[in-house]
Amino acid sequence: MGYSLDFGWLAGAVGAIARGAATTVLLIAVTTLAGTFLSILGAAGKRNGPKPLQLAIGIYVEVMRNTPFLVQLFFIFFGLPSLGIRLDPILAAMLAMTLNMAAYTIEIVGAGLDAVPRGQTEAALALGLRPRQVFVKIVLPQALKVIYPALTSQIVIMMLESAVVSQIAVRELTYEADMLQARTFRAFETYFVVTMVYLGLSMGLRRLLVAGGRRALGAGVS
């Protein structure tokens, strides 16, 4: 006993924490864009692609959903170099996060595509739109609107999971926390402050996504 909390180190650590948080935000921004794009392709491929592609996407989704993100990250960062693919830590982190998120969002986007009534496609085709136009202009916007809340949750979950990429020395928020606590010997206080920063980030990210979704997809997005 006799331990007293000490936050005196905090003044000198704000810069490091802010840098780390900025990297975390960058990671999740790239992952969101790449992951959503990939999952739209994946969901469309799983529905309309050739049989082998459908099977491959199905296997991919099951493998990613039933193994831990940390193991996927180690596999990509430590395992791929033995196949001659050597990646920067930050690139490996972005790749692992994107591939992991896509496995979840392929199912989410797919559910959205299924929710758009068949008549929408038929009507668009009857108006003379090409199949690709039908997908991009008619089906996809309606699907995104339906699944937007689920997509938002998945993005926030991915942001929280990104703490793990500190393990391959990506200098994001958790990595900076590890460095700080090694320097200050104030492990509990450091992780407490950084945990609160994560809480702020996740609440802020959710708000931002909801507000952005309202603007981009119209009213009715929650």
Add this chain to the structure above:
Amino acid sequence: MIEFTFWDIVRNLLLAARWTVLLSLAAFVGGALVGLIVLFFRIAKNKWAKRIASGYIALFQGTPLLMQLFLMFFGLPMLGLRIDPWMAAVLGLTFFASAYLAEIWRSGVDALPRGQWDAGASLGLHYLQELRLIILPQAFAITRAPTVGFLVQLIKSTALTSIIGFEELVRTSNAINNATFEPFKVYGLVALIFFVMCFPLTQYARRLKRTAGR
């Protein structure tokens, strides 16, 4: 240098996987017990009890599990508790699981029609009896699929305890990888072992969801 045959690697990984299974079970049971308490607070009529439970759930769902584990590992010794990685891992995952399970079951309670409570009250049951005999059995029944789904997430989450030094599957695989320099094989096998543990549960959850939809 020690030579590892393929068989040595597999055997060591499978031995370590026992700890992953044990930790998952301990955290699931602990999480269910604590989650039940959080659920009672969350569905209580008292405004403050509700708020505290909502705050608890938001805190654990809004911060990384890795941070929660670090806070357990470094925070509990400050309270005078001697703590080893196993204790920190079990406690950390227990609180993590309790928040998610409470929220899953709360959705089940909310989904029940108001009339279930009224019928219980009109039969002369008091609050706890209503919960035990009428509300909770139905709430658990309709949330069985997400509960099993969360168990899969929990099993995968045990991988993070390797970072605070708990000797489970991933930590053992790091050690083996450092000795054999065969990351492709070692992490591939680890992924396979996790897959074998999680996939049947995922399929089971899917089947529950289908039958519940009917």
